[in-house]
Amino acid sequence: MGDIVSAVSTAIVLAGRLREISKNIEDAEFKNLLADLSLELADAKLKIADLMAENASLKEKLHSLTSASGERCPKCNNRTFQIVSTKPHPIFGDMGAKEREYKCSVCGFAESKFVEP
Numbered sequence: 001m002g003d004i005v006s007a008v009s010t011a012i013v014l015a016g017r018l019r020e021i022s023k024n025i026e027d028a029e030f031k032n033l034l035a036d037l038s039l040e041l042a043d044a045k046l047k048i049a050d051l052m053a054e055n056a057s058l059k060e061k062l063h064s065l066t067s068a069s070g071e072r073c074p075k076c077n078n079r080t081f082q083i084v085s086t087k088p089h090p091i092f093g094d095m096g097a098k099e100r101e102y103k104c105s106v107c108g109f110a111e112s113k114f115v116e117p
């Protein structure tokens, strides 16, 4: 990715030098094309910056998925199904049963599980 940024930066510098040289050239079409080229390069640089930001966030997401150590989510199958709360079961709590709330941090699927005493 860094290589692309430096390649586009170099291209922008080259276009700038062409613009300097073009001051001695009276061809309007040449100047227009050069202006278009500079705009396209600036646009490409912005798009690369967006892609790099997206890439970084995807890498982060991938890392959190591959290093997740929770239970497998019944819906999306990632190991991101984790306990968010546990409390005495509303009916069988007196006998020591618990109700555990699970939620998947990837797809948002939630489910409560009955835990026997």
Ligand SMILES: [Zn+2]
Binding pocket: 073, 074, 075, 076, 077, 078, 080, 104, 105, 106, 107, 108, 109
């Ligand atoms: Zn899930």
